[in-house]
Amino acid sequence: MKFSLTEEQEMLKKTARDFLSEKCPRAFVRQTEESEVGYSRDLWQEMAELGWMGLAFPEEYGGGGMSFLDLAVLLEEMGRACLPGPFFSTVVLGGLTIQDAGSMEQRQRYLPPAIRGESILSMALYEPDVRHYDAPPITVEATPDGEGYRLSGTTVFVPDAHLSDHLLCVTSTGPEDGIAIFAVDAGSAGISYSPLSTIGGDKLFEVSLDRVSVPRSNMLAGPDRGRRTVQKALERAAVARCCEVVGNMQRVLDMTVDYARERKQFDRPIGSFQVIQHYCAEMATDVDGARFCSYRAAWMLSKGLPCSSEVAIAKVWTGEASRRVLDRAHQIHGAIGVTMEHDLHFYTRRAKAAELVFGGADYHRETVAREMRL
Amino acid sequence: MDFGFTEEQNRFREEVRSFLEEEIREGHWQPACDAWIQGFDPAFTRRVSERGWIGMIWPREYGGQGRSHIDRLILTEEMLRYGAPAACHWFADRQVGGAILSFGSEELKREFLPRIARGEAYFGLGMSEPGAGSDLASLQTRAVEDGDYYVLDGQKTWTSCAYFAHYFDVYARTDPDAPKHRGISEFIVDATLPGLSRIPMTDITGTEAWSDLFFDSVRVHKKYLIGEKNRGFYQVLHQLDYERSGLERIMGNYPLFEAIVQFTKENGLSGDPLVRSKLAQLQVEFEVGRLLGYRVTSVMEEGRTPNWESAMSKAYSTEFEKRLANVAMEILGPYGQLMPESRLVPLRGMAPHSYLGSKGYSLQAGTTEILRNVLAARGLGLPGS
Ligand SMILES: Cc1cc2nc3c(=O)[nH]c(=O)nc-3n(C[C@H](O)[C@H](O)[C@H](O)COP(=O)(O)OP(=O)(O)OC[C@H]3O[C@@H](n4cnc5c(N)ncnc54)[C@H](O)[C@@H]3O)c2cc1C
Numbered sequence: 001m002k003f004s005l006t007e008e009q010e011m012l013k014k015t016a017r018d019f020l021s022e023k024c025p026r027a028f029v030r031q032t033e034e035s036e037v038g039y040s041r042d043l044w045q046e047m048a049e050l051g052w053m054g055l056a057f058p059e060e061y062g063g064g065g066m067s068f069l070d071l072a073v074l075l076e077e078m079g080r081a082c083l084p085g086p087f088f089s090t091v092v093l094g095g096l097t098i099q100d101a102g103s104m105e106q107r108q109r110y111l112p113p114a115i116r117g118e119s120i121l122s123m124a125l126y127e128p129d130v131r132h133y134d135a136p137p138i139t140v141e142a143t144p145d146g147e148g149y150r151l152s153g154t155t156v157f158v159p160d161a162h163l164s165d166h167l168l169c170v171t172s173t174g175p176e177d178g179i180a181i182f183a184v185d186a187g188s189a190g191i192s193y194s195p196l197s198t199i200g201g202d203k204l205f206e207v208s209l210d211r212v213s214v215p216r217s218n219m220l221a222g223p224d225r226g227r228r229t230v231q232k233a234l235e236r237a238a239v240a241r242c243c244e245v246v247g248n249m250q251r252v253l254d255m256t257v258d259y260a261r262e263r264k265q266f267d268r269p270i271g272s273f274q275v276i277q278h279y280c281a282e283m284a285t286d287v288d289g290a291r292f293c294s295y296r297a298a299w300m301l302s303k304g305l306p307c308s309s310e311v312a313i314a315k316v317w318t319g320e321a322s323r324r325v326l327d328r329a330h331q332i333h334g335a336i337g338v339t340m341e342h343d344l345h346f347y348t349r350r351a352k353a354a355e356l357v358f359g360g361a362d363y364h365r366e367t368v369a370r371e372m373r374l
Numbered sequence: 375m376d377f378g379f380t381e382e383q384n385r386f387r388e389e390v391r392s393f394l395e396e397e398i399r400e401g402h403w404q405p406a407c408d409a410w411i412q413g414f415d416p417a418f419t420r421r422v423s424e425r426g427w428i429g430m431i432w433p434r435e436y437g438g439q440g441r442s443h444i445d446r447l448i449l450t451e452e453m454l455r456y457g458a459p460a461a462c463h464w465f466a467d468r469q470v471g472g473a474i475l476s477f478g479s480e481e482l483k484r485e486f487l488p489r490i491a492r493g494e495a496y497f498g499l500g501m502s503e504p505g506a507g508s509d510l511a512s513l514q515t516r517a518v519e520d521g522d523y524y525v526l527d528g529q530k531t532w533t534s535c536a537y538f539a540h541y542f543d544v545y546a547r548t549d550p551d552a553p554k555h556r557g558i559s560e561f562i563v564d565a566t567l568p569g570l571s572r573i574p575m576t577d578i579t580g581t582e583a584w585s586d587l588f589f590d591s592v593r594v595h596k597k598y599l600i601g602e603k604n605r606g607f608y609q610v611l612h613q614l615d616y617e618r619s620g621l622e623r624i625m626g627n628y629p630l631f632e633a634i635v636q637f638t639k640e641n642g643l644s645g646d647p648l649v650r651s652k653l654a655q656l657q658v659e660f661e662v663g664r665l666l667g668y669r670v671t672s673v674m675e676e677g678r679t680p681n682w683e684s685a686m687s688k689a690y691s692t693e694f695e696k697r698l699a700n701v702a703m704e705i706l707g708p709y710g711q712l713m714p715e716s717r718l719v720p721l722r723g724m725a726p727h728s729y730l731g732s733k734g735y736s737l738q739a740g741t742t743e744i745l746r747n748v749l750a751a752r753g754l755g756l757p758g759s
Contacts (some may be wrong), residue, residue: 001383001444002376003672009375069375257754272757277750278743284753285666285686292665296377303378309657316658368654372635374644 003292009073016077019050024081026343032084038203039085039163048117053091057099061111068096068236068302072243072295079247082346084202086120086160092240093159093233094121097168101181101221101229110166110183123168123233124155124207138179140209142171148215149173151182154208157357161186161193161205168220169209170230179226183218184209200353201346235311238358239301242294242318245354249287249318249325252347256280256329263334270332279328286321293317309371312364319355326351377668379444386445390452393425398456405457407627407728410450412581413459414538416493423493428463429471436475437488443674447621454625461535466490466497469616470543473560477601477609486541486562498539499617500530500563500587501610508744510545511554511607515589517546517561522596524548524561526569526589534738536572536585540565543613544589545606558606562598569593578730580713617739618684619670623691624663626735627698627728631660633721634702643705652701660698663691682753689745692736699729 005013023043032038047053056071057063071091078087091114098110098121113119127139140153151171161167164186173180184191190212193205221229257280260271270276297314300307326348330337337344355361379387397403403415422428431446432438453460471490474482489495506513515528526546533542542563549557563570569592577583601609635653643649666687673680702725703710714723736742750756 001379001668001672002675003669004676005375253754257756260756269757274747277754277756278746280754280756281686281689281746281749284749285690288669288686289662289666289690292669293662295375296665299375299377310661313658313661316655317662362651365651365654365658368657369650372653372657374635374638374650374653 005073009070012070013073013077015050016052016074017080019046020077020081020083024083026082026346029082029084029346033201037163038160044085045117047087048115053087053095053117054115056091057095057111057115061107062115063111068239069295069298070302072240072298075240075243076247076250076291079244079350080251082248082350086122086163088237088240088244089122089160089164090114090120092237093123093125094164094166094168096236097123097181097229097233098183098220100232101225102183105217106183106220113165119165120160120163121166121168122158122160122164123170124158124161125170125230125234125237126155126157128154128156130156138170138172140169140171142173142180142182142214145213148213148218149182151184151209151212151214154206156204156206157196158193158205158207160203161207162195162203167191167207170226173223178223179230180222181220181226181229182214183220184212184214185218188212188214198353200350202350202353234358235308236301238311238315238364239294239297241354241358242290242314243298245318245322245351246287246291246294248347248351248354249283249290249322252325252329252344253280253283253287255344256283256332260332276332279332283325283328286325290314290318290321309368312359312367312371315359315364316361316368319361322351323355379448383444383448387448387452390427390449391456394452394456394458397421397458403459404722405629406459406722407457407630407724408731409457409459409461410454410464410622410626411461411534412583413457413461414535415459416462416538418459419462419493419496422460422463423491426491428467428493429487429491432471432475432487432491436483437491443671447668447671451621451625454621454628457629462496462538463490463493464622465499465535465543466495468620469613470497470499472616473543473600473609473613474562476612477560477605479597481597482562482600495541496535496539498533498536498542498565500533500542500544502532503529504531508741510610511558513545513547513558515544515546516550517548517559517594519548519596520593523593524559524596524599526561526563526592526594528589530587530589532575532584532738533572533587534584536565536587537574537582542587543600545610548606549604552604555607557604558610559603560600560606560609561594562600563592563594567592567594578733579727581731583734612679614740615679615681615684618688618745619667619674619680621664621667623688623735624660624667624694627695627724627732630702630721630724630728631656631698633724634705637721638705649705652704656694656698656701659694663687663694666690682749685740685745685748686753688739689736689742689749692732693742695728695732695735699725699732703729 051064054063055066059065095114142149142151167184167186169182169184190210192208196204198204260276261269263270293314297310300310336342426439430439430441434440503513517524517526544561544563547557548559569590571588572585574582575584670680670684670687673683709720710725712719
């Protein structure tokens with residue numbers, strides 16, 4: 001048991017912090033969020049050169065052979081920087097799902113280009129009735145058609161669909177069959193996208209599939225393990241998002257403490273008022289709590305240990321703690337913090353969006369209850 | 375980062391568990407809340423010492439085992455899980471022994487550490503006074519030099535476990551003219567010395583938890599001064615970091631947690647979504663507290679003294695204990711009010727006992743407010759008020 005980072009992880013963290021503070025300043029985040037594409041090609045290439053996309057993939061596909069826990073360190077820094085773009089979609093949703101469920105041939109086909117920064121991936125996890133996403137009534141249908149399948153249906157909240165080269169789609173192969181996952185070429189005829197406007201400022205889409213033709217060789221997981229694959233993808237996504245939120249929260253705490261030291265009222269720094277100090281102390285506790293339960297879940301995932309409960313605990317705590325932290329941060333910043341000029345809103349909006357995806361607190365509390373055998 | 379334990383550590387946990395289960399099977403004691411501070415059981419302490427589990431992290435030459443902080447974490451976690459009556463040795467094992475080891479003379483180390491480890495020397499903590507609670511540096515008990523002795527006069531209060539302690543770790547003023555932080559010294563005071571008297575005090579649960587200690591010209595030999603004269607306040611701050619460091623803060627009422635979950639299952643309440651949600655939320659909060667506590671151990675294992683880290687863990691965890699007791703009472707409904715001795719009492723009355731008792735744990739060893747001050751100033755570097 002050891003709660004500090006390894007030397008290698010410290011180095012990764014520092015590289016990421018330095019790189020992102022140079023290349024991803026707030027002005028860049030602002031500008032990118034407002035743009036339609038929502039990312040920078042140049043930055044994406046530089047990230048690929050740093051080996052970030054490949055970090056957690058085996059070396060045989062051009063990856064860095066590091067673990068999901070190492071990836072967590074990087075995700076925390078990305079959350080801290082509010083990095084816009086399709087990293088999460090490509091690596092966490094797309095790449096790791098292919099790594100988990102795909103055949104050797106499929107991995108060989110999709111992973112190396114993604115790792116080189118030449119291809120962008122995403123996953124369509126949600127259907128319009130998303131409240132029951134753990135056992136979803138899958139309505140996207142995959143109907144056998146000659147040598148392959150035809151996919152039809154609607155999915156929502158698909159991140160970065162407009163940039164993606166391949167979309168992983170969760171489908172139903174028939175009333176009895178359960179679910180199968182396909183990698184769909186995004187340029188296929190019959191796919192259409194409409195953007196959604198979101199509180200978090202990330203690029204989410206409604207994606208409609210109308211008799212999209214997909215060869216059989218694009219099936220990543222058949223009905224025998226489709227559901228389990230989706231479940232694992234959701235667990236990874238929940239934890240990865242938690243790690244980003246940890247970075248978000250840590251940055252908000254740092255900003256708030258700095259502000260409390262500098263801002264003077266009644267001839268003294270507001271940080272010398274005990275009530276402000278106690279708010280900050282509570283924030284720090286929330287942040288460290290979020291960090292440890294998120295990293296513990298990441299550690300368990302990287303060890304391949306069963307961790308439904310730990311994942312759920314991380315998601316419940318991180319969501320609710322980030323809300324408390326941002327609430328206090330706004331209170332301490334006063335009016336300047338609720339303007340668009342100030343940076344705080346980036347964190348507030350993103351944290352709230354993160355709370356709602358991959359299962360909210362009530363959903364995950366129910367998982368915890370089940371794991372307690374209640 | 376590594377959240378796992380080694381094979382050897384897992385085996386040690388198993389060993390502790392089998393020992394405790396055997397203890398319960400043989401009817402030596404029943405799991406109880408707060409037994410780490412209220413469970414007086416010299417025979418149990420002796421059996422624990424026979425296994426080398428008191429002072430286990432101290433060097434062998436002083437009766438310790440040279441084991442790691444992680445092993446001690448495992449041991450204490452299991453003691454707390456089973457609600458074992460470990461009060462006789464808890465303070466000495468957790469903090470006084472460490473204080474002697476860090477600051478005491480060679481003679482003191484040889485005199486006390488092996489006896490603590492053998493389960494023969496129980497310690498109480500003589501810090502607080504009627505006028506000196508959070509502001510401990512304002513304490514008034516005096517220690518005046520007289521030849522080879524210090525003569526102590528004054529009063530200590532809230533001394534937990536005083537009625538069975540053999541010794542007290544006492545802080546007294548040795549320089550009344552110095553600024554208040556710089557005139558305090560630390561002593562080991564034998565409980566049987568002439569002039570020292572104890573008057574017991576009953577806490578809100580009805581337990582005789584503390585005593586007032588009265589010092590009337592108590593003569594303490596100079597060799598029982600721990601560390602440097604007038605450095606006592608700095609030594610106590612160090613000791614408090616350890617006092618706040620353990621899992622007893624999150625697991626003091628763990629037996630109630632297990633019992634209320636079991637009760638929920640056995641009484642058909644599992645289907646109630648509100649009950650499920652409340653218990654699951656407790657589980658989330660418990661796990662966070664446990665991780666904050668583990669982090670403190672990880673800091674110690676790296677050879678550092680945990681400061682704001684243990685303040686954070688203790689402040690968070692003692693508030694959790696209150697919520698746990700409250701949820702348990704809510705689930706029990708009107709039966710939640712039945713005290714341990716009552717007819718019809720569920721869960722041996724642990725819920726109301728803990729509900730009342732947990733009010734004190736967010737005060738002792740630094741109140742939640744003081745701990746937030748520590749965290750803000752030392753952890754976050756906010757300016758003094
Ligand atoms: C169960 C229990 C066991 C104990 N065991 C021992 C023992 O074995 N040995 C021993 O020496 N003592 C013991 N104590 C005493 C304990 O250390 C004191 O209760 C504690 O230090 C607080 O002091 P006080 O009770 O005088 O409260 P006060 O210090 O008077 O505090 C009252 C309130 O004022 C607040 N306050 C005080 N100062 C500040 C500040 N600077 N900023 C913000 N708020 C402030 C406190 O947080 C609290 O809310 C025990 C207490 C309890 C409850």
